[in-house]
Amino acid sequence: MNDVNGRTRIPGTVAYRLGVLGAISENRFATAIAPLDLKPKHVGLLAALESAQGLSQQELATRLGVVPSLVVALADHLEKLDAIRRERDPADRRRQTLVLTDVGRALLTRCEREAAALDRALTAQLTAAQLSALDEVLSLLAAEAGMPSPR
Amino acid sequence: MNDVNGRTRIPGTVAYRLGVLGAISENRFATAIAPLDLKPKHVGLLAALESAQGLSQQELATRLGVVPSLVVALADHLEKLDAIRRERDPADRRRQTLVLTDVGRALLTRCEREAAALDRALTAQLTAAQLSALDEVLSLLAAEAGMPSPR
DNA sequence: TATTGTTATACTCTATAACTATA
DNA sequence: TATAGTTATAGAGTATAACAATA
Numbered sequence: 001m002n003d004v005n006g007r008t009r010i011p012g013t014v015a016y017r018l019g020v021l022g023a024i025s026e027n028r029f030a031t032a033i034a035p036l037d038l039k040p041k042h043v044g045l046l047a048a049l050e051s052a053q054g055l056s057q058q059e060l061a062t063r064l065g066v067v068p069s070l071v072v073a074l075a076d077h078l079e080k081l082d083a084i085r086r087e088r089d090p091a092d093r094r095r096q097t098l099v100l101t102d103v104g105r106a107l108l109t110r111c112e113r114e115a116a117a118l119d120r121a122l123t124a125q126l127t128a129a130q131l132s133a134l135d136e137v138l139s140l141l142a143a144e145a146g147m148p149s150p151r
Numbered sequence: 152m153n154d155v156n157g158r159t160r161i162p163g164t165v166a167y168r169l170g171v172l173g174a175i176s177e178n179r180f181a182t183a184i185a186p187l188d189l190k191p192k193h194v195g196l197l198a199a200l201e202s203a204q205g206l207s208q209q210e211l212a213t214r215l216g217v218v219p220s221l222v223v224a225l226a227d228h229l230e231k232l233d234a235i236r237r238e239r240d241p242a243d244r245r246r247q248t249l250v251l252t253d254v255g256r257a258l259l260t261r262c263e264r265e266a267a268a269l270d271r272a273l274t275a276q277l278t279a280a281q282l283s284a285l286d287e288v289l290s291l292l293a294a295e296a297g298m299p300s301p302r
Numbered sequence: 303t304a305t306t307g308t309t310a311t312a313c314t315c316t317a318t319a320a321c322t323a324t325a
Numbered sequence: 326t327a328t329a330g331t332t333a334t335a336g337a338g339t340a341t342a343a344c345a346a347t348a
Binding site for chain 1: 158159160161162164165166167168169170171172173174175176177179180191194195198259262263264266267269270272273274275276277281284285286287288289291292293294295296297298299
């Protein structure tokens, strides 16, 4: 597919194109949510919390594929926005359980709308068949890449 | 496609998945070429130079979608590796034309092999039909995203 | 006066490692 | 002694802005 005369041109590789496209997608999403004072990683944390309320920061770190100290920074910011609350686990007072507040849920909803709009713009030229092929292929690639998932 | 009960879940969006997948791809490529003392952006510059020899640093900055001062840093490093040479344009002595050396071409070839191997690993589970659908869809997405291309 | 390349500087993101408090 | 979270620190990467040389 990318080979010409047995040579693979870098800009034609799936890896290269995914990298560039991914950076553009993330940039656009970051721009869209900037007015909410959120960055993509914050949204990842909120989404992870929504699907599994009351995770500890360590668990979050694993799910998001980041280092625990980064979760601290993300949680600090989200707490300042009243989007989450930290609650001590009574059973083990070292652990802090993060819970989504109403404000956090509302923020997440607004982010979802932005993401949906971005998706529409991005996939505007795709037929329904191409769209479902994309969905399928992204899932296969994600599995192959061992993509950490907040789901 | 990503909507459940009229709600778009962030982790299901094309934008989100492209972002994560792109970051993973870039990381893997970065790891693969680290022994060559190169980063993905260096390879992007080499690839751009190969398809259009003798570009100025300004032109490169535009093609790569980065700021001119970053091209200086990338070119400094590549020059130290003897992968490129800077040549003053005799017609306009402010301009410096970057040219790929034999060392640079050899490095690029090794990067191409790494990229090809990465692609094989990434797309191992895809059928031929899915692979060509992916190719097509990536091109459409790239066009829609206004992806800067070193080609 | 405008443009090319460079340098100086600063900012964002994230990781590593040391530290505190609980266990 | 081990673990959850935090803090302090540092590094990579990249942008902005001031500057020098040339047009």
